[in-house]
Amino acid sequence: MKASIKDVVRRGHLGALSAVVLGAVVVTVLPGCGDSNIFVLQPLASKPSTITIEDSGEKAAYIPSTTETIKWGRLPNATDVPLVTITSGSVVVFDTLSHEGLLEDQGRNPADYFGSHDVEKQYVLDDAIEIAGSSINHDFYKDGPHIVTGPIAIEGAMPGDVLKVEVLNLIPRVPYGVISNRHSKGALPGEFPETPRPSEP
Template identity: 55%
Template sequence: MRFDPSRWTAVQPGSDAAVYLPSTPDTVLWGRLPCGADEPVLTVDSGDVVTVDALSHEGLLPDQGQDPLAFFAREGVPAELVLEDAVRIAAECTRDEADGPHVVTGPIAVRGAQPGDLLRIDVLGLEPRVPYGVVSNRHGRGALPGEYPEGAEPVSVFAAVDERDGALVGVLPRAAGSDAVVRFPLAPFLGIMGVAAAGDERPHSVPPGAHGGNIDVNLLVTGTALLLPVQVPDALAYVGDPHFAQGDGEVALTAMEASLRATLRFSVVPRSAALEEYGVVTGPLVVTPEYLVPTGLSEDLDEAVQHCVRAAIELLHARFGMDRANALAYLSAATDFDISQVVDLVKGVHARIRIADFDA
């Protein structure tokens, strides 16, 4: 597979957006998520739009050399297509070996948000910053730990971006060193979107929870929204783990990880309105033009499904007035329950409830 860098430019740090948050050593955490004791790096009002640079961790990690310039040069990527903020974070930031891999930008305080409210994050735009990504598989992780990687070292597969019929696609080699490739559609989204956890201990960046975090729900493309139960005053939101593409399950460990520039609107949904519209929301809830998408999270996949079904029943009861027995019957007849991911210690399941079924 040949990567042609001459066709592309990188979206380096810097923006003329009205409110812009770059990824710098002062605005990111590496491997941990914000908690209630953290000070915000940006403060906005409910309804404000923020442009955020979300940085992929691929090429920055110690087992990849912690030198993005050298790591990507081996794949034929010239220095001008390596992000300057990636180089700076790798050189200047520290990360404990026990922490997660993710570079997390924030926290962003949203004035007036209080526990009991929901924070709504609308995804208004997601711009790829580079024309490539990486899919990694590491020992002890992924859906097949102990079987893959087949060798002694972690495997990081370089994925190029190309165009097909006017749309961007990902390109992976069919075998190491082969010119034969497989092409697949890109659907960029942020794997990490969350609010700060209560208390003074920063959560590990890998397992998702009621705070959101590394939920890896690939439906969160441009034009969708994520609602999260606020845990601390002013919410203290953050983003990270940008993807160009991911299949449900994310079975290798990562998907096509690559940096994005995200344009997001942060809005507070007061408790009274949240209860009326969504019921009691105890974890991440995705809204798309087509679906309401409650989630379930647990270390046990069976329990994750059960949590998701309960969340879906609560949502149908509150929003559409369904009694709980009929809600369960509808879910069984008409709703798909998909595996979000099985590789983040805490597994995720999400349900796709068609809004059009309730138009009448």
């Protein structure tokens, strides 16, 4: 499978941002979200696989975000089975997801949530829709909000080893983003947001 960065990302399209403020949530959409030259980086596969980076010909492990490859609201730990085992020096491409639009207080429906902020469904990630619509367990009041893809193992690495991770590239998968703050979570949880705290079930 080949993945060309230049085929899916239009460079130099970072004009002025528009923001919609809703209480403690800001949804920012890049101008031209409906432009046919703006692409969304949808998943390349439904399970971990090997891809070829077209620009360099280099092989890379590819880890999509699916109900089988993520932890929602918790971090991987020693009891989790690695999705793949790689050798030192390998290149790994991760699809990552934001929890925004997937959380229960946003309807657990990213197409509807982002649609309410003028993001067309074609610009909503398929994996976000799949995970939000799945039966994967997530307790809004007890679990953390974040979706974490992984874990992976490095051949020969032992507990206590220090790993060097070099980030080669970061590419936004969609032309919009969300900034939010929730009660009892995130930065300054006792102070923000200033709106009344919702009642727990």
